[in-house]
Amino acid sequence: MYTGEKYLWWNEAERKLADEVADFSDNVIRRDVDEIERTKKFPWNWFEEMGKKGWYGAFIPEEYGGMGQGIGSTTGFCIILEEIARGAPVAVDFYETTIYGYSPIVRFGTEEQKRKWLPKLATGELFAAIVITEPFMGSDAANIQTTAVPQGDEYIINGKKRFITLGGIANLNVVYCKTSDDPEDRKNHRHLSAFVVEKGAPGFKVEAIHDPMGRFGSRHAVLNFDDVRIPKENRILNEGDGWKVLTDALNIERIGVASGAVGTSRSAIEATADYVTRRVAFNQTLAEIPGVQTMCGDMVTRTNLISLLVYYSAHKMDLGIDVPLGCTIAKVFATQSLMKTVLDAVQCHGGDGYMRNYPVERLMRDSKLIEIGAGANELMQHLVWRLWLKDYMALRSASRKPITQSSITGHAAKEKIMEALSDFYCQHPALYMEREEMMERLGLTGEDLDKHLEAVEAEKLVALYRKRGGITLAKATYEGLKKTKPQEDYMFFPDFVDKEREIF
Numbered sequence: 001m002y003t004g005e006k007y008l009w010w011n012e013a014e015r016k017l018a019d020e021v022a023d024f025s026d027n028v029i030r031r032d033v034d035e036i037e038r039t040k041k042f043p044w045n046w047f048e049e050m051g052k053k054g055w056y057g058a059f060i061p062e063e064y065g066g067m068g069q070g071i072g073s074t075t076g077f078c079i080i081l082e083e084i085a086r087g088a089p090v091a092v093d094f095y096e097t098t099i100y101g102y103s104p105i106v107r108f109g110t111e112e113q114k115r116k117w118l119p120k121l122a123t124g125e126l127f128a129a130i131v132i133t134e135p136f137m138g139s140d141a142a143n144i145q146t147t148a149v150p151q152g153d154e155y156i157i158n159g160k161k162r163f164i165t166l167g168g169i170a171n172l173n174v175v176y177c178k179t180s181d182d183p184e185d186r187k188n189h190r191h192l193s194a195f196v197v198e199k200g201a202p203g204f205k206v207e208a209i210h211d212p213m214g215r216f217g218s219r220h221a222v223l224n225f226d227d228v229r230i231p232k233e234n235r236i237l238n239e240g241d242g243w244k245v246l247t248d249a250l251n252i253e254r255i256g257v258a259s260g261a262v263g264t265s266r267s268a269i270e271a272t273a274d275y276v277t278r279r280v281a282f283n284q285t286l287a288e289i290p291g292v293q294t295m296c297g298d299m300v301t302r303t304n305l306i307s308l309l310v311y312y313s314a315h316k317m318d319l320g321i322d323v324p325l326g327c328t329i330a331k332v333f334a335t336q337s338l339m340k341t342v343l344d345a346v347q348c349h350g351g352d353g354y355m356r357n358y359p360v361e362r363l364m365r366d367s368k369l370i371e372i373g374a375g376a377n378e379l380m381q382h383l384v385w386r387l388w389l390k391d392y393m394a395l396r397s398a399s400r401k402p403i404t405q406s407s408i409t410g411h412a413a414k415e416k417i418m419e420a421l422s423d424f425y426c427q428h429p430a431l432y433m434e435r436e437e438m439m440e441r442l443g444l445t446g447e448d449l450d451k452h453l454e455a456v457e458a459e460k461l462v463a464l465y466r467k468r469g470g471i472t473l474a475k476a477t478y479e480g481l482k483k484t485k486p487q488e489d490y491m492f493f494p495d496f497v498d499k500e501r502e503i504f
């Protein structure tokens with residue numbers, strides 16, 4: 001039974017999809033999950049059934065066997081992820097991994113690559129893995145050490161990768177390798193390339209399988225590449241385009257992770273509702289106790305908010321609007337919110353919450369991963385700020401009058417600069433003045449302003465702040481303030497000050 005919200009802007013196909021996936025979650029995923037928890041066996045039947053339904057084709061164009069318009073949208077993808085995560089978070093690993101894995105082939109593959117692999121990926125006949133992380137690097141993804149060296153018509157790959165979801169299961173492994181040691185390439189993120197390595201390639205081995213905290217039944221492998229030869233046709237895009245390929249699908253990955261968090265949050269709330277409405281304490285059900293109601297109310301609030309965040313961003317993406325900030329906020333906020341929700345769900349279950357016979361214990365363990373994977377939340381938090389600030393600064397810049405010709409020159413310009421900086425000091429003694437604000441106020445082009453600023457800097461009258469070699473901020477020094485105006489011009493005393501007794 002679908003218990004989530006079907007948003008007003010969803011089309012008929014998306015509404016039907018929500019019911020269909022809810023049915024699959026209730027009747028297949030939930031039926032099997034306890035057994036998988038116990039045995040940790042890989043649920044091949046989930047793959048087969050999701051494949052038959054065509055859900056793996058969410059991002060594959062119809063001409064290559066994909067779902068096409070209507071359902072084949074970011075919204076459709078999020079609906080599937082949310083609902084299967086409500087069934088069990090581990091199901092997400094089996095769905096999103098292959099989609100993120102194959103997305104570079106859809107986005108950048110040659111016609112030959114697309115025809116060869118996409119139809120089989122759409123039906124779940126083939127699975128893909130994303131192969132980035134190594135024992136030598138994790139969050140610092142640009143620091144990949146695995147090498148791919150061209151030789152004739154082939155590349156030879158050497159290195160190790162770890163934590164690879166579906167490693168050993170996936171037939172297609174999209175592997176990111178270093179193809180250049182040139183510091184200039186490294187500086188421009190042109191040192192990496194992406195390759196498809198097929199299961200069974202000589203020298204390509206599963207070295208180990210990790211034993212994780214949660215999401216039992218999933219597979220995370222260490223992969224070893226020992227002189228693995230692959231044809232040049234398996235390179236995605238050009239040599240040096242690896243970073244571009246790697247970062248291209250990040251919005252989809254982030255919104256996908258967030259939609260999984262919505263589904264798992266709903267699962268935790270529903271399990272909690274089933275428990276607290278049937279447990280009696282102090283002559284009332286737990287659901288009637290104000291403290292429990294507060295916790296449950298907050299779970300619902302958080303979950304509805306993250307759902308809205310996910311589907312609003314997904315809708316914008318379906319309209320062709322790029323929403324890096326929305327997707328990054330959704331990833332951080334949804335995963336943090338989920339973690340709080342599953343912990344509260346355990347709390348509402350009391351001692352039973354700590355036991356394995358209720359699902360919330362599993363949900364708690366299964367949820368932690370997504371605060372770490374798909375970009376650790378701390379990195380995403382930095383990114384949210386950087387993306388927001390970039391937009392804000394661009395808006396501020398756009399609102400300024402463009403200066404194409406300077407209205408003052410020579411000594412007069414220098415004087416005006418010092419005057420502006422000393423006025424600015426009176427209002428904002430701690431701050432630097434922005435270069436663009438100075439250009440507008442003084443009617444100077446950027447080039448002329450920089451020239452004059454460098455001249456007054458040489459006289460030690462201003463301190464300049466530079467970013468990537470260019471001046472961005474300026475502030476009058478003590479010497480500059482002293483030389484520009486007499487001390488009296490800087491003096492200011494509010495009315496409440498007794499000028500006779502307090503000022504000297």
Ligand SMILES: Cc1cc2nc3c(=O)[nH]c(=O)nc-3n(C[C@H](O)[C@H](O)[C@H](O)COP(=O)(O)OP(=O)(O)OC[C@H]3O[C@@H](n4cnc5c(N)ncnc54)[C@H](O)[C@@H]3O)c2cc1C
Pocket residue numbers: 097129130131132133137138139140162163164165166212220369372373374375376378379
């Ligand atoms: C179950 C599982 C499945 C995975 N599946 C895949 C997969 O399919 N393919 C793949 O390539 N990788 C996969 N990964 C790897 C995953 O993407 C990395 O674990 C993740 O990027 C973090 O890297 P790391 O573990 O090396 O942690 P580190 O990079 O060592 O970071 C450790 C912690 O330090 C902090 N930190 C690090 N850098 C910063 C920073 N710049 N600012 C602030 N804080 C920081 C964060 O809190 C972070 O969690 C998987 C991992 C797990 C656990």
